[in-house]
Amino acid sequence: MTLLGTTLEVGPQGLGxxxxxQSxxxxDDAESIATVHRALELGVTLLDTADVYGAGANxxxxxxxxxxxRDRVVLATKFALGDPERRPRGDAEYVKRACEASLRRLGVDHIDLYYQHRVDPTVPIEETVGAMADLVRDGKVRYLGLSEAGAESIRRAHAVHPITALQSEWSLWTRDIEDTxxxxxxxxxxxxxxxxxxxRGFLTGRVTSTAELGEDDTRxxxxxxxxxxxxxxLAIVEALRALAxxxxxxxxxxxxxxxHHRGEHVVPIPGTKRVKYLEENVAAASLELSADDLRAIEDAAPxxxxxxxxxxxxxxxxx
Incomplete structure (x- = not known):
């Protein structure tokens, strides 16, 4: 198991x-549900969704x-982009209304990890996290998180209530968060x-042309x-293939x-809706890499x- 924050235990890999x-x-709902069930069998406990995904359908x-x-799952969801205008929302009234709606859609009495999906630049983050903290006190949420937040926002939020996890993009070709x-x-x-x-699947090498993507594929x-x-x-992928x-x-x-080797409190959430890709992803969590391996991988992915x-x-x- 891996710790997020100081007390939230999850498996070493989650499922997006x-x-x-969408996207x-x-x-295929039946296949997706089978993928979730297989994930739990393989020791994946953290499931990640959001109110905006599929307009609530996810x-x-x-x-x-x-x-x-339910007792085998650490259920994470997010608010802030579910507003019809798709702009970040962080005002206290909205936070609490969004939580109630997510609880209804999920069919649960509490959310294990509740993220602000994007920081609202028009509302002090202290107000947003204060409202989220009220949800913890009310027993509707267990732990708080932020998504795609900057260092200053993280500090200000953490001063109001402990932040357990930050969700941000991080991969061989997206390393922005490493500086601060x-x-x-x-x-x-x-x-x-x-x-x-x-x-977004590119680093698997399974996408070799934009023409392969469906017309409704956001990529x-x-x-x-x-x-x-x-x-x-594609040159990055070819270099990775050679090393792999x-x-x-x-x-x-x-x-x-x-x-997985970025740190002991790092839990990636690769997304998939198919069992075979899930099993491939989960196997990566036990792959040991030496310092030389890591350098070679990074050299292959400028x-x-x-x-x-x-x-x-x-x-x-x-x-």
Whole structure:
């Protein structure tokens, strides 16, 4: 088991559930539920969703999947982007209303880890976290988290109520948080939950052309998947494949194992809706890498071509 914060125990790897309901093509609820159940069998305990995923449908799906095994799950969800305008919200009234709605959709009486999905620049984070702390006192939430927050916001939030986990993008091709954000979390005893640790699937090597992506696949709008950047980024995957072949693993497993080696309180949440990819991901958690291995992996993955998000989404990050 791994500790997030000082007391929240979770398995060494979580499961991101967003793609079961949006972003990466049509989902299959039965297959997604089977994937959740298999994850629990393999020791995955942290399940990650949000009120905005599938406009609430993802929370409902996850709720159905865990209804008869709630005691085996650390259930994490998020608020702040579920507003119809899709702008970050952090005012106290909204926080509490959003929590009630998530509890109903999940079909549970409490949320284990409740994140602010993005910091609201118009509301002092002290107000937001104060409202979240009220939810803890009311027994509706156990632990608090932030997502894509900057170092100053993390410090201010943690001064109001202990923050257990920060969820941010972290992978071989997204290392922004390493300069100030990750050190701040380490100093304060805050765990880190990296999302998209496989670069939205790119680092697995399974996507070899933008044309393979469905018309409704959000990666079509991501700069790193754009034509002018795609070929340059494929070189990273080819280099990872060569290293992975030497070790008898896949490029994705090698990239995911690198994230696992970022620290003892780091719990990545690769997302998948298929059992076979889940099993491949979970196996990466036990892959041991030496210091030489880590250097070779990092040398094979220089700075990615293109921003990780389109400009309008990038502006909301690390605030």
């Amino acid at each position: 559930c967003m793609g079961m309901s 990466y093509g049509k989902g 929370e409902e799906l996850v709720g159905r999947a865990v209804a008869d095994r 954000i990750a050190p701040t979390c380490a100093e304060l005893g805050i765990g880190i939950v990296p999302f998209s640790p496989l670069g 079509r709008n991501m700069p790193r998947f754009a034509d002018e950047n795609f070929a340059r980024n 072949a030497e070790r008898g693993v896949t490029a994705g497993q090698l990239a995911l194992a690198w994230v 700075t990615a071509a293109g921003d990780r998000y389109p400009p309008e989404m990038l502006r909301l990050s690390n605030k």
